[in-house]
Amino acid sequence: xxxxxxxxxxxxxxxxxxxxxxxxxxxxxxxxxxxxxxxxxxxxxxxxxxxxxxxxxxxxxxxxxxxxxxxxxxxxxxxxxxxxxxxxxxxxxxxxxxxxxxxxxxxxxxxxxxxxxxxx
Amino acid sequence: xxxxxxxxxxxxxxxxxxxxxxxxxxxxxxxxxxxxxxxxxxxxxxxxxxxxxxxxxxxxxxxxxxxxxxxxxxxxxxxxxxxxxxxxxxxxxxxxxxxxxxxxxxxxxxxxxxxxxxxxxxxxxxxxxxxxxx
Amino acid sequence: xxxxxxxxxxxxxxxxxxxxxxxxxxxxxxxxxxxxxxxxxxxxxxxxxxxxxxxxxxxxxxxxxxxxxxxxxxxxxxxxxxxxxxxxxxxxxxxxxxxxxxxxxxxxxxxxxxxxxxxxxxxxxxxxxxxxxxxxxxxxxxxxxxxxxxxxxxxxxxxxxxxxxxxxxxxxxxxxxxxxxxxxxxxxxxxxxxxxxxxxxxxxxxxxxxxxxxxxxxxxxxxxxxxxxxxxxxxxxxxxxxxxxxxxxxxxxxxxxxxxxxxxxxxxxxxxxxxxxxxxxxxxxxxxxxxxxxxxxxxxxxxxxxxxxxxxxxxxxxxxxxxxxxxxxxxxxxxxxxxxxxxxxxxxxxxxxxxxxxxxxxxxxxxxxxxxxxxxxxxxxxxxxxxxxxxxxxxxxxxxxxxxxxxxxxxxxxxxxxxxxxxxxxxxxxxxxxxxxxxxxxxxxxxxxxxxxxxxxxxxxxxxxxxxxxxxxxxxxxxxxxxxxxxxxxxxxxxxxxxxxxxxxxxxxx
Numbered sequence: 001x002x003x004x005x006x007x008x009x010x011x012x013x014x015x016x017x018x019x020x021x022x023x024x025x026x027x028x029x030x031x032x033x034x035x036x037x038x039x040x041x042x043x044x045x046x047x048x049x050x051x052x053x054x055x056x057x058x059x060x061x062x063x064x065x066x067x068x069x070x071x072x073x074x075x076x077x078x079x080x081x082x083x084x085x086x087x088x089x090x091x092x093x094x095x096x097x098x099x100x101x102x103x104x105x106x107x108x109x110x111x112x113x114x115x116x117x118x119x120x
Numbered sequence: 121x122x123x124x125x126x127x128x129x130x131x132x133x134x135x136x137x138x139x140x141x142x143x144x145x146x147x148x149x150x151x152x153x154x155x156x157x158x159x160x161x162x163x164x165x166x167x168x169x170x171x172x173x174x175x176x177x178x179x180x181x182x183x184x185x186x187x188x189x190x191x192x193x194x195x196x197x198x199x200x201x202x203x204x205x206x207x208x209x210x211x212x213x214x215x216x217x218x219x220x221x222x223x224x225x226x227x228x229x230x231x232x233x234x235x236x237x238x239x240x241x242x243x244x245x246x247x248x249x250x251x252x253x254x
Numbered sequence: 255x256x257x258x259x260x261x262x263x264x265x266x267x268x269x270x271x272x273x274x275x276x277x278x279x280x281x282x283x284x285x286x287x288x289x290x291x292x293x294x295x296x297x298x299x300x301x302x303x304x305x306x307x308x309x310x311x312x313x314x315x316x317x318x319x320x321x322x323x324x325x326x327x328x329x330x331x332x333x334x335x336x337x338x339x340x341x342x343x344x345x346x347x348x349x350x351x352x353x354x355x356x357x358x359x360x361x362x363x364x365x366x367x368x369x370x371x372x373x374x375x376x377x378x379x380x381x382x383x384x385x386x387x388x389x390x391x392x393x394x395x396x397x398x399x400x401x402x403x404x405x406x407x408x409x410x411x412x413x414x415x416x417x418x419x420x421x422x423x424x425x426x427x428x429x430x431x432x433x434x435x436x437x438x439x440x441x442x443x444x445x446x447x448x449x450x451x452x453x454x455x456x457x458x459x460x461x462x463x464x465x466x467x468x469x470x471x472x473x474x475x476x477x478x479x480x481x482x483x484x485x486x487x488x489x490x491x492x493x494x495x496x497x498x499x500x501x502x503x504x505x506x507x508x509x510x511x512x513x514x515x516x517x518x519x520x521x522x523x524x525x526x527x528x529x530x531x532x533x534x535x536x537x538x539x540x541x542x543x544x545x546x547x548x549x550x551x552x553x554x555x556x557x558x559x560x561x562x563x564x565x566x567x568x569x570x571x572x573x574x575x576x577x578x579x580x581x582x583x584x585x586x587x588x589x590x591x592x593x594x595x596x597x598x599x600x601x602x603x604x605x606x607x608x609x610x611x612x613x614x615x616x617x618x619x620x621x622x623x624x625x626x627x628x629x630x631x632x633x634x635x636x637x638x639x640x641x642x643x644x645x646x647x648x649x650x651x652x653x654x655x656x657x658x659x660x661x662x663x664x665x666x667x668x669x670x671x672x673x674x675x676x677x678x679x680x681x682x683x684x685x686x687x688x689x690x691x692x693x694x695x696x697x698x699x700x701x702x703x704x705x706x707x708x709x710x711x712x713x714x715x716x717x718x719x720x721x722x723x724x725x726x727x728x729x730x731x732x733x734x735x736x737x738x739x740x741x742x743x744x745x746x747x748x749x750x751x752x753x754x755x756x757x758x759x760x761x762x763x764x
Contacts, residue, residue, distance in 0.1 A: 020421075025413065032420055039428040046435025056152075073434065076383055080427055082156065083390045089245055090397055091416060094409070096249075097401070101409045112410040113488050187361070191274040198268055211260040213315040 005045035012038030025098065025105040029091050036084045040077055047073025123172075130172035137165025145235050155231035159238025167246050175250045186243035193236025200230035256312040258303050259325040259378060261296040262335050265289060266342075266371035273363040283350045286363040290343040293370065297332075297339040304332040309737065309747040311380065319748050320441035324380030328744050329734035330580055334377040334507055337584055340716075341499045341591050342370045344709035348595055349492040351705035357490070360402045369395035369496070376504050380748055382430050382440045385508065389426065389472075393419055396501060399493045400485065411485030418481040422471035429464035436461070443748035445516045446741070455519060462517040462524055469512065473505030475565055476534040479558045483542065486557070487550035487607070491598025494550060498557055499591030503583060506564045510579065513568060514738040521571060528569035533660055536562030536667040543674045549597045549607040549682065552674050553590070556633065559667055560586050563648055566664065570651055576735035578647035581727065585640040585720060589629040592713040596626050599706050600682055603693035609678065614687035618694040621707075623683050628714040630675040632721065635668045640720035643728065 012034050019031030047070050055071035058064055099105055102112075141162035148154030170178040182189075201212045203226045209215075216225045269289025273282045303310050304327055311326035313319060327335070346366065353362050372392030379385050400412040434440050436457060437448035449458050471478040482502070486494055509528075517524055539559025546552045564586070567579025597607060599622060604612035616623045632639035635646075645668055652661040687693060695703060720727050737743060 028417060032417065032424075035421070036424050036427075039424050039431065042428060043431030043435070046431050048435075072440075073431070076431065076434070079383075079387065083387070087390070087394060087420060090394065091420070093245070093249065094397070094401065094412060094416060098409050098413055101406050107413070110410050110413060113407045113414075114410075114484055187274065187277075191271055194267070194271040194274065198264070198271060201264070205257065210256045210312065210314065210316045211264065 001049050001051060002045050005041055005049065009038045009042040009045065012041065023106055023108045025095055025107055028107065029088075029095060032091070033084075033088055036080075036088075040080055040084070043073060043080070044077055047076075127172040130168050134165045134169045137161055137168070141165065141235075145231060148231060149228065155234030156238055158231075159235040160242065162235070162239045163242035163246070166243060170246065170250060175247050179247065182243070186240045186247065188240070190237050190240025190244065193233045193238070193240060195233070196236060197230050197233030200226040200233060203229075258296075258300050259310060259312050259327060260314075262293055262300055262339070263325075263371055263375045263378060265293045265296055266367045266374065269293075270364045270367035270371065273367060274361060277359050277361055277364065280355075282358050282363050283346070283353065286346045286367060287343070287350065289367060290339065290346045290370070293374075294336075294339040294343050297336040297374075300327060301332045301336050303327075304329060309743045311747040319380075320439050320444035323384050324441055324443070324748050325378050326380035326443075326744065326748055327378055328737045328741075328747075329730060330507070330510070330738060331377045333580070333584055333730065333734065334503075335374055337587050338370060338373050338377065338500060341496065341587060342366075344595070344713055345492050345496050345499075345591065347705055348495070348598075348709045349490075351702040352490060352492050352598065357402050361398070362402050365395045365398040365402065366496070368392075369399060373500050373504055377507060380442050382433065382442055382445065384440075385442075386423070386427055386430055389423060389504070392501070392504065393423065396497065399496075400489050405488070408488040411488035414481050415485035418471065418478075422468045422478075425464055425471075426468035429461050429468060432464075433461050441748070442511065442515055443741075443745045446518075446745065449516055450519055458517065459520045459523060462512070462520070463527075465512050465517075466509070466524065466527070469505045469508045470531065471505070472502065473509060473561055473565070474502050474558050475531050475561055476538050476558075479535070479539070479561075482558060483546075483551060483554040486554040487548060491550075491594060491601065495591045495594035495598070498553065498594050499587045502557060502561055503564075503587055506561060506568075506583065509565065510568050510576075510738065514571070514576070515741055515744070525569050525571055528565055529660065532562045532566035532569050533663045534562075535559065535565060536663055540667045540670040540674070544670060544677075547609050547681075549600060549609060549612075549678060550594065552609075552678060553593050553597060556671065556674065557590060559671070560590070560633070562667070563645070563664065566660070567648055567651065570655070571739070572651055572654065573732070573735050573739060574647060574654065575651035576738050577728070577731045578644060578651050580731040580734045580738075581647060582644040584727070584731075585632070585644045585717070588713050588716050588720075589632050589641065592629045592710060592717070593626075593633065595706075595710050595713070596622065596629070599710070600626075600693075602706070603695070603697055604682070604687060604691065605689075605693075609681035611688060612682050612693070613685040614683075614691065615693055616683040617686070618692045621695060625707075625710050625714050626679070626683065628717055630678070632717045634672040634675050638721045640717050640724070642721065643724045647728075 016031045016035035016038060019027050019034065022028060050067050050069040053067050053069040055069040055074055095105065102110060141158045144153040144161060145155055145158035148158065166178055166182070169181065204211055204213045204215060207215055214225060214227050216223070218224070266289065269286060272285050272289070276282050276285060309326065309328045311324060314323040314325065369392050372388050372395060375388035376385055376392065379388060397412065397416055400415060401408055430440065433445065437445060437452060439445055439448050452458055467478070474482040486497055513524060513528065536559050539555050539562060543552045543555035543559065546555060564579045564582050567575045567582060600612065600615060601607045603615065603619060606612050628639065632641035635641045645664070649661050649664050652664060698706065
């Protein structure tokens with residue numbers, strides 16, 4: 001199980017890097033999203049997998065009979081996913097704005113802040 | 121979007137989403153649920169409303185700018201965090217009490233704050249995106 | 255003790271909520287100023303407590319370390335919190351004259367305060383994952399500030415700033431997650447022991463390198479600095495000043511914390527890399543600045559080169575070098591924020607920030623010229639200003655172990671800094687305005703003049719004060735460096751609040 005998670009995380013990061021090497025801003029952002037998901041999966045696996053176990057106590061605070069999942073990595077993940085969601089929403093809005101300003105999403109041609117003549 | 125099925129269904133769905141979001145918010149005290157997911161569900165409900173009747177319609181139904189709701193949520197969460205100052209404990213620590221047989225805690229207030237902040241924040245974003253797509 | 259540590263973080267958020275509520279009113283700016291003043295008082299109270307007790311710590315909600323989230327402040331943290339509050343107050347006053355009603359309605363003051371809250375939180379937290387959360391808070395606020403009320407250029411700058419900073423954040427998150435998987439703890443004090451005791455030191459060094467790249471990107475060190483000169487000259491001047499003063503320094507602070515507290519077991523590898531990174535950062539930054547002709551772009555490249563000095567202090571890891579790094583941090587934040595504020599005033603008076611299209615400031619606005627010379631000379635390291643002592647200590651620290659080449663690079667960078675500052679002086683102040691404009695301070699309304707010049711004068715006065723009376727600041731920095739090198743007090747403070755020290759979590763080998 002943990003091997004599969006690790007391979008999957010690696011696969012996601014691979015795809016992410018490939019997407020992020022593109023000059024198209026939208027592809028880059030999808031790559032970024034995949035990258036953060038790959039990292040989330042890696043953290044999840046690093047927190048040890050306990051299939052079928054919940055990180056919750058039973059009624060009245062009773063300990064469950066079987067193994068209990070570690071709640072901390074899950075809490076970390078939730079935080080990271082929520083933050084990632086917020087950031088992604090912002091980046092998407094920024095991309096839309098950029099498209100309106102430039103008329104294209106080609107990062108190589110976005111030179112308003114650093115015009116070519118500066119490269120002397 | 122102009123669809124009779126959607127606009128009829130939206131009336132029902134929005135109400136259902138709002139009630140369910142409150143249920144999830146209150147359930148979060150000792151079971152899966154809570155302010156964050158509750159706020160998301162409520163925001164989804166109003167997003168459906170906006171899809172069906174247009175953003176202007178939803179803004180009118182909401183009566184106030186969603187940013188005000190987010191600010192109110194932030195204030196509520198901060199008050200919940202600051203209340204322990206009067207009890208002489210650490211910031212953001214839990215306080216439980218009973219008023220007229222009703223068990224209350226500052227944790228509930230914090231969760232309501234999160235609910236409002238998420239609700240207001242997501243709606244601000246949805247409205248802004250909808251406005252620019254026009 | 256608890257509230258003294260949480261108030262500097264809570265106050266900006268309270269102010270943020272108030273400014274968000276009142277964003278349509280005229281008074282939002284004044285609330286921001288008032289909130290910043292209150293934060294300054296809280297920061298002073300914290301500094302007082304730290305001076306009395308050495309290190310203060312508390313546990314959020316009373317959960318004991320290493321399970322709960324620790325807030326902890328040693329000398330370095332307290333100094334950083336204080337300087338953050340000072341810059342926040344200065345910039346919020348200055349912004350009253352620049353940030354208009356439209357930006358205010360879009361939440362400029364709210365974003366400003368949450369940014370300050372995030373920065374303060376990052377300085378005070380004792381938990382690695384909490385540090386990540388504070389980074390995100392300050393990052394998302396900075397994204398907002400970059401684009402609110404900005405010009406078309408700002409969108410371009412923001413795209414580069416946002417994407418590269420997000421990659422750095424993901425790297426940081428990944429390293430934090432792996433570190434937790436390997437050691438079972440995220441408390442920084444607890445991590446020191448857990449990392450040292452881990453059987454696979456190679457793995458620890460790998461994680462250390464991930465953190466170094468992540469924080470190095472935020473601190474804008476060579477070769478990860480490209481986003482900084484691409485974006486810092488595009489937003490409001492108030493935003494530039496705030497970013498220039500504080501944001502990269504959060505990265506430097508995080509590097510200092512990681513590589514003095516947690517990853518100290520493989521110094522021959524990690525700190526050697528930091529040393530060369532520092533040298534290359536100094537050189538590339540200052541050479542990049544020499545090729546620029548825009549007021550803010552020159553200053554942006556100088557941020558990069560100055561970051562090199564601070565990382566150099568960290569890389570050497572001697573008491574003197576660390577003391578120099580702490581001194582440099584404080585000096586640099588004041589000077590850099592001030593220079594950007596002055597650039598803002600110069601742009602107001604002359605109508606541009608392109609050095610070839612402005613001029614005549616010396617003749618028409620001599621006061622501004624004097625105010626520019628103080629931080630500019632300080633940046634270049636002229637005695638008796640604050641920058642001289644900072645550079646002096648660092649160069650002395652490189653000579654102690656006989657690193658002549660490093661000392662030479664540090665001095666050469668100082669020399670080239672003078673070249674850049676002379677360029678700004680000659681173009682913006684000395685030569686007449688090409689369009690024949692008389693950029694006098696009288697062009698500003700009396701209210702704008704007071705709001706714009708007040709913070710600049712105050713910050714310049716601080717630079718002079720540190721320069722002519724450096725002994726108490728040097729003593730403070732020496733103690734801060736001692737605490738960094740030998741964090742016994744830090745560990746004691748973290749583990750002895752809220753009950754006895756918890757048993758260490760047994761590290762599971764991966």
